[in-house]
Amino acid sequence: MPAWKKAKMPVVSTAKYLQDQYKEGMPVVVIDLRPVDSAKAAHIPGAVSIPAADLPNMKNAFPGSKAAPVVLYAETQSEAMPSFAVVRGWGFKNISVLEGGFPAWKNSGAELASNQLATEIVYVPKPAAGSIPVAEFKQIVETMPGDKFILDVRDEDEAMQGMLKGAHNIPAQDVADNVDQIPKDKEVILHCITGIRAEMAYLTLKEKGYNARFLNANIEIDKDGHYNIAAE
Amino acid sequence: MRKRAFITMTVALLAATVLYMTGAWAADGKPTIIKPCLQCHKDEPGVLRGQLGTVSAKAETIKIQIGPATWVVPFDADTELIGEKDFKNIGQGKEIAIHYVQEDGQLYATKVYVKPPAVVPEEKLIKLEELSALVDKGPEAGNYTLVDARPGPRYHEGHIPGSIVIYDAQFDENVDKLPKDKSRLLIFYCGGPT
Numbered sequence: 001m002p003a004w005k006k007a008k009m010p011v012v013s014t015a016k017y018l019q020d021q022y023k024e025g026m027p028v029v030v031i032d033l034r035p036v037d038s039a040k041a042a043h044i045p046g047a048v049s050i051p052a053a054d055l056p057n058m059k060n061a062f063p064g065s066k067a068a069p070v071v072l073y074a075e076t077q078s079e080a081m082p083s084f085a086v087v088r089g090w091g092f093k094n095i096s097v098l099e100g101g102f103p104a105w106k107n108s109g110a111e112l113a114s115n116q117l118a119t120e121i122v123y124v125p126k127p128a129a130g131s132i133p134v135a136e137f138k139q140i141v142e143t144m145p146g147d148k149f150i151l152d153v154r155d156e157d158e159a160m161q162g163m164l165k166g167a168h169n170i171p172a173q174d175v176a177d178n179v180d181q182i183p184k185d186k187e188v189i190l191h192c193i194t195g196i197r198a199e200m201a202y203l204t205l206k207e208k209g210y211n212a213r214f215l216n217a218n219i220e221i222d223k224d225g226h227y228n229i230a231a232e
Numbered sequence: 233m234r235k236r237a238f239i240t241m242t243v244a245l246l247a248a249t250v251l252y253m254t255g256a257w258a259a260d261g262k263p264t265i266i267k268p269c270l271q272c273h274k275d276e277p278g279v280l281r282g283q284l285g286t287v288s289a290k291a292e293t294i295k296i297q298i299g300p301a302t303w304v305v306p307f308d309a310d311t312e313l314i315g316e317k318d319f320k321n322i323g324q325g326k327e328i329a330i331h332y333v334q335e336d337g338q339l340y341a342t343k344v345y346v347k348p349p350a351v352v353p354e355e356k357l358i359k360l361e362e363l364s365a366l367v368d369k370g371p372e373a374g375n376y377t378l379v380d381a382r383p384g385p386r387y388h389e390g391h392i393p394g395s396i397v398i399y400d401a402q403f404d405e406n407v408d409k410l411p412k413d414k415s416r417l418l419i420f421y422c423g424g425p426t
Contacts, residue, residue, distance in 0.1 A: 001380075001382065001422065001423045001424065002423065002424045003424075004360065004392055007360055007364075009360070009367075010393055011391065011393075012390070012391060012392075013388060013389055013390050013391075014388040017385075017388035017389050020385070069389075094390070096389070155268065156266070157267075157283075160283065160299075160325070161325055172401070173400075173401030173402075196386070200383045200385075223325075
């Protein structure tokens with residue numbers, strides 16, 4: 001996937017992704033590329049109307065952060081692809097086209113809006129749900145309070161190269177089957193090396209009723225437990 | 233006189249106990265393979281699979297780390313090293329297998345294998361341009377199935393058009409999602425190191 005994205009190849013997202021983002025209150029820029037009349041009649045809630053023909057001139061309307069998640073949709077998936085190339089070309093890394101186009105959203109049973117198109121792109125970055133601020137993570141690692149449980153969800157062979165002091169290791173894919181090893185009365189602080197596996201494990205634990213947060217950043221740990229965190 | 237005999241006996245008994253215990257421990261309690269190795273290898277008698285600790289040329293011993301346990305295995309010039317020219321060249325933590333014999337309770341390494349890097353053979357790799365051409369055609373016209381091996385949420389967030397998702401960690405339970413026609417081209421991709 002990284003090579004595919006780097007080559008600026010087309011990427012599609014699902015209606016489920018958008019629904020989940022809305023449910024979690026996470027910001028995502030949604031652009032309706034259809035003619036204004038069709039867009040007005042029925043559109044995805046929160047969408048901004050920018051007809052495909054106008055898009056190439058709208059660079060300044062886009063967020064400053066190239067990491068902003070952007071979803072484009074038209075009546076069909078392929079109709080949105082030329083616009084994908086334009087916005088991807090501006091450097092937006094997390095851009096995708098809604099798989100199946102607008103009908104996919106309708107058929108997913110999700111809420112529809114009409115005449116509520118936004119006129120301006122507003123993007124306020126928000127940390128991922130369940131993520132822990134880096135400073136707080138560091139403080140927990142340094143002081144290891146009794147009410148926290150640090151869980152390293154990297155694979156066993158990675159963890160053997162060095163772990164944080166006081167951390168426990170259960171590989172992300174094994175967390176669901178090993179919850180009996182994780183205390184329920186402590187807040188579980190998860191990490192991997194990028195935040196991706198930690199987030200997966202976080203979702204697993206949340207589903208099982210745990211109080212948990214995860215480190216959404218790149219972390220390197222040496223064999224003595226010294227570490228270095230670089231937020232992406 | 234009697235006292236001295238008693239002490240001697242006690243020492244001998246203690247030594248025997250220690251010997252017996254370490255021997256038994258080596259045979260029963262101590263792990264002989266680390267979990268990651270079990271993906272491709274079995275736990276077999278006479279073989280230790282773990283990560284290289286240190287090699288002492290002077291003492292002619294290799295330390296191998298297997299989970300929480302450290303094994304110290306003597307070797308000499310007759311020990312065969314496979315996969316590397318010199319013990320010096322093997323990095324600490326590298327996965328190795330030691331084939332050993334046990335003589336009078338003493339281990340001796342007959343062969344040491346260094347794990348070769350995991351390489352996907354060139355003919356099993358697809359080039360970006362090739363995949364791109366297939367994606368343009370679509371799975372039906374191109375007669376292939378493209379599988380995203382990342383977790384579900386990652387797939388929903390953004391995937392290669394036309395791909396299906398089978399999260400690697402749940403692959404075994406989901407093989408039925410693969411095409412029935414086994415001659416069909418299967419292409420997998422993931423998120424790189426995470």
